[in-house]
Amino acid sequence: MRHRTFLWFILPSLAAMILFIALPIVSVAVQSLFIKHEQVIVISENCGPFGCTEEVRIDTEATAVLREEQPLGQFNGLGTYVNRNHLATESVAAAWQDSSSLLDFGARLMNLPLYKALAFTLTYTFVVAPLVLMLGLIVALGVNGLPRMLRGPTIFASLLPMIVTPLIGSLILFWMIDANGIIGQSLQSLLEDPDLSLKASVPLTWITLIVYGIWHNTPFAFIVFYAGLQTVPKDTLEAALIDGANRWERVRFVVVPHLMPLVVFITLMQLMDGFRVFEPIVGFSAGANASSLSTLIYNDLRGDYQQFGSAAVTSILTILGVAILLTPVLIKTWRDFNRTRV
Amino acid sequence: MATALNRRSKTAMAISISLVALWFIIASFPFLWTFWGSFKVQGDFFSRSDWRNAITGISTVRETGGYFTLNGYFGAWIEEEFWRAVLNTGIVVVCTVTISLTVGTLGGYALARSGHRYAFWLLMLALIFRAMPHITLVSGYLMPFFEWNLWGHLPTTIIVLVAINQPFTLWMLHSFFLNIPKDLDESAMVDGCTRFQAFRHVIVPVMWPGVITTGLFSFLLAYNDFAVTAMLLSEENQTMVPRIASFLGTTQTQGDVMLAVAAVVSATVPLFVLIMFFQRQIVSGLTAGAVKG
Numbered sequence: 001m002r003h004r005t006f007l008w009f010i011l012p013s014l015a016a017m018i019l020f021i022a023l024p025i026v027s028v029a030v031q032s033l034f035i036k037h038e039q040v041i042v043i044s045e046n047c048g049p050f051g052c053t054e055e056v057r058i059d060t061e062a063t064a065v066l067r068e069e070q071p072l073g074q075f076n077g078l079g080t081y082v083n084r085n086h087l088a089t090e091s092v093a094a095a096w097q098d099s100s101s102l103l104d105f106g107a108r109l110m111n112l113p114l115y116k117a118l119a120f121t122l123t124y125t126f127v128v129a130p131l132v133l134m135l136g137l138i139v140a141l142g143v144n145g146l147p148r149m150l151r152g153p154t155i156f157a158s159l160l161p162m163i164v165t166p167l168i169g170s171l172i173l174f175w176m177i178d179a180n181g182i183i184g185q186s187l188q189s190l191l192e193d194p195d196l197s198l199k200a201s202v203p204l205t206w207i208t209l210i211v212y213g214i215w216h217n218t219p220f221a222f223i224v225f226y227a228g229l230q231t232v233p234k235d236t237l238e239a240a241l242i243d244g245a246n247r248w249e250r251v252r253f254v255v256v257p258h259l260m261p262l263v264v265f266i267t268l269m270q271l272m273d274g275f276r277v278f279e280p281i282v283g284f285s286a287g288a289n290a291s292s293l294s295t296l297i298y299n300d301l302r303g304d305y306q307q308f309g310s311a312a313v314t315s316i317l318t319i320l321g322v323a324i325l326l327t328p329v330l331i332k333t334w335r336d337f338n339r340t341r342v
Numbered sequence: 343m344a345t346a347l348n349r350r351s352k353t354a355m356a357i358s359i360s361l362v363a364l365w366f367i368i369a370s371f372p373f374l375w376t377f378w379g380s381f382k383v384q385g386d387f388f389s390r391s392d393w394r395n396a397i398t399g400i401s402t403v404r405e406t407g408g409y410f411t412l413n414g415y416f417g418a419w420i421e422e423e424f425w426r427a428v429l430n431t432g433i434v435v436v437c438t439v440t441i442s443l444t445v446g447t448l449g450g451y452a453l454a455r456s457g458h459r460y461a462f463w464l465l466m467l468a469l470i471f472r473a474m475p476h477i478t479l480v481s482g483y484l485m486p487f488f489e490w491n492l493w494g495h496l497p498t499t500i501i502v503l504v505a506i507n508q509p510f511t512l513w514m515l516h517s518f519f520l521n522i523p524k525d526l527d528e529s530a531m532v533d534g535c536t537r538f539q540a541f542r543h544v545i546v547p548v549m550w551p552g553v554i555t556t557g558l559f560s561f562l563l564a565y566n567d568f569a570v571t572a573m574l575l576s577e578e579n580q581t582m583v584p585r586i587a588s589f590l591g592t593t594q595t596q597g598d599v600m601l602a603v604a605a606v607v608s609a610t611v612p613l614f615v616l617i618m619f620f621q622r623q624i625v626s627g628l629t630a631g632a633v634k635g
Contacts, residue, residue, distance in 0.1 A: 017509065021508075023482070175379075186393065
């Protein structure tokens with residue numbers, strides 16, 4: 001295809017991506033270096049019969065005008081990056097000096113909002129992904145063993161948790177685990193603890209969110225594995241059977257190696273999705289006990305006191321995290337691409 | 343030998359069936375339960391004394407006189423004007439899917455037929471863009487949109503959703519077009535068509551299965567979005583999902599969470615219908631990216 005024709009075909013799509021994905025990233029990078037103007041303070045001297053007093057007051061009008069004229073605010077360099085709400089370099093250094101053990105250091109880090117959010121995001125990502133892989137494979141193997149008639153309805157039901165709007169899915173589960181809901185009440189009577197609430201403590205909230213993540217993501221792994229199972233070579237399976245391999249060994253040594261490329265694909269998607277976990281925390285109203293990088297940004301942008309600078313810094317750090325996650329994939333694709341060209 | 347492979351021991355069969363049955367319940371029960379509960383009053387769905395009240399509906403009979411009540415739906419749709427949000431969602435979703443498919447088919451076709459090195463780089467760039475958390479992009483939009491008075495309107499949101507959709511749409515359609523033989527459009531060009539005419543008269547008629555599958559996923563992305571619609575739309579332009587989220591804030595003070603339950607069920611119905619009609623396409627779309635690498 002000629003370069004010019006290519007350009008005309010791709011132009012609308014490329015323009016949309018540059019304007020609304022690439023430029024916003026630049027805009028975030030710029031915003032992260034600025035901070036809202038501080039309020040203009042006027043010092044006036046009032047002199048009366050008993051001497052002069054200095055009066056300090058905030059000039060609201062001047063502040064508004066200043067903020068109107070320069071919406072970006074004032075240049076702050078990397079100041080926002082290192083403040084207590086973000087990388088908190090000073091607090092981390094202090095914690096490193098004072099803490100007696102690694103555990104203590106970790107506990108101190110958990111008091112800093114960004115590290116707390118990072119801890120949850122990473123825990124969520126790296127607990128949900130392997131469990132989703134395992135459960136997805138088990139369900140796929142199970143469905144593959146069913147009579148053909150039953151497979152359709154099972155796939156239908158399985159698609160529901162995945163396709164439902166994440167916020168709505170988490171609300172549905174949230175109402176069920178409510179202390180007056182069906183699961184919440186059953187757990188209370190099962191554990192004989194009438195005050196049990198899954199929303200009350202940090203570990204229970206984390207577990208709830210992770211369970212939601214598994215419920216939401218397993219269908220994807222299941223469908224992909226199920227499709228992969230249809231292409232497992234029958235000959236190899238039969239050969240393994242002749243060699244005396246039992247059911248478990250056939251799965252372990254024939255099926256799983258055949259599905260390995262799919263495992264890589266699902267892991268990649270899960271890591272990317274897990275890293276931006278957001279809606280469940282809103283849906284479960286879990287903000288008090290769990291926060292992710294995305295909810296930090298969301299909270300900065302909401303309400304009357306929007307902190308663009310702060311949100312931008314967290315965004316840049318999140319983008320760096322995504323970049324780190326993606327690097328191995330990009331390197332691998334680059335190598336494959338060069339190999340096919342040679 | 344094939345029979346030996348297919349013959350399974352009874353215990354293995356029983357285990358696999360019970361596992362699948364368990365999964366079936368885990369996957370579908372929450373939806374059935376919430377659907378059923380949406381026709382009850384709060385005293386039953388969130389019963390203090392016994393969860394079985396939600397099934398028998400004791401309070402519902404006492405409060406409304408019937409086993410089922412439409413109070414939640416009435417409150418949400420009429421009193422809280424949820425229909426407005428439904429209408430907005432309809433506009434946003436239809437426009438987003440149409441525009442992103444139009445733009446995406448052109449781009450995907452070009453990427454599949456180019457063969458130059460830069461096409462590969464564009465695809466890589468799209469992959470990186472696809473991994474960006476949407477909320478980070480939103481934090482880039484907000485300030486400029488406020489400055490230029492673009493904030494709060496439906497068209498802005500539609501264009502943003504189209505752009506966010508593009509990386510995925512390009513990838514998917516690109517791999518569909520790779521499966522359409524090159525000879526088809528090239529022979530048309532030998533016969534004197536320009537590239538665009540070849541695309542218009544030869545490729546468009548055969549591309550619909552791929553476009554429909556991609557359209558389904560674009561629909562889901564636009565319909566399920568929360569980050570963009572919640573942050574970029576003003577209150578009267580809100581779509582369903584952010585509207586439901588804001589219900590939660592207001593209804594808890596009124597003590598009537600059933601409005602939110604009814605709204606949630608209403609918003610799930612279209613998805614349910616979608617799976618019913620397009621199950622095959624959804625499954626094939628999910629696996630298309632995976633199996634091809």
